[in-house]
Amino acid sequence: MAAADGQKNKLFFSKLLSHGGGGALKRPVIHKRAPPAAAKLAVVDVEGALLLPRSLFPYFMLVAVEAGGFLRGLVLLLLYPFILALPFFSGADAAVRAMAFVAFCGLRAARFRAGRAVLPRWLLQDVALQGFDLAVSPARRQRQSSSALYVSRMPRVMVEPFLKEYLLIQDQESRDDVIVAREMKTTWGFYTGFMEDYQWDLAGVVEEDAIGFTGGSSSSSSMESFFFLNSLCKEIYTITDEEKAKWQPLPPRSHPRPVVFHDGRLAILPTPLAIAATLAWLPMGALLAVARIAIALSLPYRLATPLLAFTGQSWRLRGSLPPSAEHVNGQLYVCNHRTLIDPVYVSIALNRPVRAVSYSLSRFSDLISPIGATVRLTRDRAHDGAAMAALLQQGSQVVVCPEGTTCREPYLLRFSPLFAELTDGVVPVALAVETAMFHATTAGGWKWLDPLYYLANPRMCYTVEFLPRVETKAKAKASSAEVANEVQRRVAEALGYQCTMLTRKEKYRMLAGNHGVVQRRRGSSMEERK
Numbered sequence: 001m002a003a004a005d006g007q008k009n010k011l012f013f014s015k016l017l018s019h020g021g022g023g024a025l026k027r028p029v030i031h032k033r034a035p036p037a038a039a040k041l042a043v044v045d046v047e048g049a050l051l052l053p054r055s056l057f058p059y060f061m062l063v064a065v066e067a068g069g070f071l072r073g074l075v076l077l078l079l080y081p082f083i084l085a086l087p088f089f090s091g092a093d094a095a096v097r098a099m100a101f102v103a104f105c106g107l108r109a110a111r112f113r114a115g116r117a118v119l120p121r122w123l124l125q126d127v128a129l130q131g132f133d134l135a136v137s138p139a140r141r142q143r144q145s146s147s148a149l150y151v152s153r154m155p156r157v158m159v160e161p162f163l164k165e166y167l168l169i170q171d172q173e174s175r176d177d178v179i180v181a182r183e184m185k186t187t188w189g190f191y192t193g194f195m196e197d198y199q200w201d202l203a204g205v206v207e208e209d210a211i212g213f214t215g216g217s218s219s220s221s222s223m224e225s226f227f228f229l230n231s232l233c234k235e236i237y238t239i240t241d242e243e244k245a246k247w248q249p250l251p252p253r254s255h256p257r258p259v260v261f262h263d264g265r266l267a268i269l270p271t272p273l274a275i276a277a278t279l280a281w282l283p284m285g286a287l288l289a290v291a292r293i294a295i296a297l298s299l300p301y302r303l304a305t306p307l308l309a310f311t312g313q314s315w316r317l318r319g320s321l322p323p324s325a326e327h328v329n330g331q332l333y334v335c336n337h338r339t340l341i342d343p344v345y346v347s348i349a350l351n352r353p354v355r356a357v358s359y360s361l362s363r364f365s366d367l368i369s370p371i372g373a374t375v376r377l378t379r380d381r382a383h384d385g386a387a388m389a390a391l392l393q394q395g396s397q398v399v400v401c402p403e404g405t406t407c408r409e410p411y412l413l414r415f416s417p418l419f420a421e422l423t424d425g426v427v428p429v430a431l432a433v434e435t436a437m438f439h440a441t442t443a444g445g446w447k448w449l450d451p452l453y454y455l456a457n458p459r460m461c462y463t464v465e466f467l468p469r470v471e472t473k474a475k476a477k478a479s480s481a482e483v484a485n486e487v488q489r490r491v492a493e494a495l496g497y498q499c500t501m502l503t504r505k506e507k508y509r510m511l512a513g514n515h516g517v518v519q520r521r522r523g524s525s526m527e528e529r530k
Contacts, residue, residue, distance in 0.1 A: 028212075028229075028236050034134055035213050035237040041135060043232050045214035046152040046159060050131040050167075051123070053215075053244050056154060057083075059119060060099040061270040063158065066263070067107055067114040073270070074279055076102045080272055096153050097195055100184065104155070105193030109186045113444060116161040117263040117511040123162040124259055125269075128247040132254070135213060136168060149178045151229070155195060156181040169256040215239035260411050260502060263443045263511045265453055267435050278437055285437075285456030288312075292455045296370045301348050304370075312459035317349050322427050322466045330396040332388075333466075334419055335429040336412055336491050337401035339440040340365055340450050341462075342431055346399050347371050349464040354397040357388055359404060362448035381418060389422050399429075402484065405504040406441040410497040413504070415488040417480035420472040428467040428487050430494040435460045443511035465494055 035041060044050065057080065065073035079102060086094040134140070135148075150168070152159045160179050168177045182195045212233035229236050252258065268274050292313055295304050308314070322331075333354070335342050343356035347370075357375045366373050375391065377384040391398050402415040419426060433440075440454030454460065467490055472483050485499075492499045 028233050031235065031237045032240055033237060034130075034239060035211065037140075039211050039237070041148055041213050042210040043149045043151060043212040043229055044135045045212070045229060046150050046163070047154075048214035049135055049239070050127055050150075052126045052128045052247055052249060053241070054126060055271075056096060057099065058269050058271050059122065059154065059158060060103045061275055062118055062122060062264065062266065063103040063114050065266060065270065065275070066118045067112055068103065070279065070282065072102070073275060077272065077275055077279065093153065100155055100195050101193035103193075104184050104191040107191045109184075109189055109191055112157060112191070113511065113513065114264070115157045115159070116165075117261075117444065119158055120162040120166050121259045121262040122269055123159070124166050124255055125249065127167065127250040127255075128244075129250045129254070130247045131215070132250050136256075147176050147178060149180055152179065152181040154181060155184045157184060166255070166257045166259065210234055212236040213238075215244045258409070258411075260407070260409055260500065261443075261507045261510050262408065263445075265438050265442060265445065267437055267439050281437065281458060282456070285458070286452075288458075289452050289455035293368050296344075297368065301351055305348065312457070313455070314460075315345055315348060315462040315464065318430075318463055318465040320466070321350065322469065329423065330392040330394065330398055332392060332419060332423050332426045333397065333399045333429050334415075334426045334487055334491075335399060335401050335431050336495070336497075337403040337406045338408075338431050338433045339406060339454055341440070341454060342401060343374075343399040344369065344371055345431070345462040345464055346429055347397075349466070350397065352397060354399050355391050356399045357384075357391075358401070360447075362450075364448040365451055368451060385418055385422060388419070392423055402487075403504075405507055407507075408439060408441065410495070411500050411502075412488050412492050412495075412497050413507070414501045415484040417484035420480035420483035420487075422472075424473050425469045425471045426487065427469050428491050428494075430463075430465040430467060430491045432463040432495055433460065434463075443508055467491065467494055 047056065061073055061076055064076045076099065079098070083095045083098045086098055150163060152163075156179070159181055163177075163179055168179075182197065185192045185194045185196055210233040212229035212235070214229055214236065215238055266278070268278070270278070288311060292308060292311060295307050295311075298304075299307070305315075333346055335346065340358075340361065343354055347354040354371055355375060356369075356371060357377055359377045359379060361374045361376070375387060377387065388398060388400065400419050402417075402419055403413040404416060405413065407413055435454065435457045436459045437457050438453040440450050442450065470483065470487055470490070472480070478486070488499050491497075
C-alpha cells in the first residue's frame with residue numbers, strides 16, 4: 001500500500017513540477033503575509049501553515065507512550081534537552097529524526113495504529129482557524145479546483161490518516177490532494193526508527209507558477225519545510241512568528257469531519273511539562289488507586305463517598321432521584337456508556353444495590369467491583385433477553401448500557417432496542433465523566449487495567465442525571481427500535497451530545513482493526529471487547 005501511494009504521489013509530483021522546469025533554478029519571491037484569496041496554492045506546509053505554533057514533541061510523545069509504553073515515554077522525555085540542542089549542531093531536521101527514532105524503534109509495523117486511533121484527535125484540536133481558512137476551507141477548495149501538495153516533516157504513518165480522513169475531505173472527484181511525508185524504515189516487520197529521505201528528485205525542477213504557503217520560517221522547527229518550499233515554488237507566502245502567535249484553534253463545529261472514536265490512555269496533550277507531571281504522578285496514582293478500591297469495598301456508600309471525595313474521586317447528582325416503582329417487578333435503568341464503572345455510580349446515586357449486565361468484563365474488574373459480579377451477556381438476542389427478564393422478575397434494579405461499547409466524545413452510539421422489549425417502562429440515565437490525566441477505556445490495550453487507570457487520576461468526577469420514565473412495550477405506540485431511538489435522543493439532549501447510528505463494530509474496525517472480538521491466548525474460545 002505504501003509503495004503504491006508513493007508511486008502515485010511521485011507521478012503527481014512530476015506532473016505538478018514538470019511544466020516549467022526547463023530553465024535555471026530561480027530564487028522564489030517571499031511574501032511575508034497571508035496568500036490572497038485568488039491564489040491557487042500548490043504546496044502547503046502542514047506544520048507551518050495549518051497547525052498552531054507548537055513543537056512536534058507532543059505528537060512523538062503520544063506515539064512513544066501509546067504505542068510503546070510509559071517507559072519509552074520516559075526515555076524520550078529524558079532525551080528532550082539534548083534533542084532541543086540538535087538543530088544547532090546537525091541541522092533543523094535532526095530533532096525530528098531523533099524523536100522519530102526514540103518513538104518508533106522496535107515497534108511492530110503491522111500493529112501500529114496510533115497514527116489512526118490516537119493522533120487525529122490531538123492534531124485536529126491543533127488545527128488553526130486562520131490556516132484552515134487560507135489553505136483547506138470549503139470556500140478555498142471551490143475556488144481552487146486543482147490538487148494541492150501538503151508537505152509534513154512528521155512520518156507518513158503519523159500524519160496521513162489525520163489529513164486524509166479528517167481534514168482534506170475530498171469534495172470533488174477530480175481533486176486528488178497529495179501528501180508528501182517520509183516513510184519509516186522497517187526490518188523484519190519492525191520499525192528501525194530511521195526515516196527515509198523524500199522519495200522525489202527535486203533538484204532543478206520548479207513549476208513556473210507554483211505557490212507555496214508556510215509560517216514561522218524563522219524557527220528551527222520550520223526551516224526544513226521552508227527550504228523544501230524554497231526549492232519548489234516561484235512564490236512563497238509565509239506568516240511571521242508574531243502573526244502566527246495570534247492564531248486561534250479551529251472550532252469543533254467547523255471540523256470537516258468530527259472525531260467520534262479515538263484511543264489511548266492520555267487525557268492530556270503530553271507537552272514536556274505535562275508528561276513530566278504525569279510520569280511523576282504514576283507511582284502515587286497506583287497507590288491511590290489501591291487505597292480507593294479498599295475504601296469502596298470495605299465501607300458502605302454513606303461512609304465511602306465522603307472519604308473518596310476527599311481523595312479527589314467525586315460525583316454529583318443533577319436533578320432528582322426517580323420515584324419508587326409501584327410494580328412488583330424490578331426497574332430497568334438505561335444509561336449511555338462512558339466507562340466500565342457506570343453501574344457503580346448509578347448504584348451510589350440510588351443508594352441501593354443494582355445488577356449490571358455487560359457484554360464483556362475482565363475478572364479483575366468483577367473482583368474489585370463494589371456492586372458484585374456482572375451478569376454476562378452473549379449477544380444472542382434470545383439468551384440475553386431471557387437473562388435480563390429473569391433479573392427484573394426477581395425484583396432487581398438492573399443497569400444496562402445499550403450502546404454496547406464506551407464512547408469518550410460528546411456523541412451517543414446507536415442504542416440496541418432489546419431493552420425496550422423487556423418491561424413496561426425504563427428510566428433513562430445520562431452519565432458524564434471528567435478525568436484529569438488518564439482515560440478509563442481503551443480499544444487496543446489491556447482492558448483489565450481500565451478501572452485502575454480511572455482510579456489513578458488525581459481527580460475525577462461523575463455526573464448522574466435520572467430522566468423521566470419512558471413507556472415501552474404495550475404502553476408505547478411505537479416499535480422497540482423507535483423507543484430506543486427516543487431514549488437515545490433524550491439522553492443526548494440532557495448531556496448536550498449528538499446522536500449517531502455508529503456501533504461497536506465501527507469503533508473497533510477503526511481503532512483496532514477488528515470487530516471487537518479477540519481470541520484468548522489459552523484455548524480457542526473468543527471473547528468480545530467493549
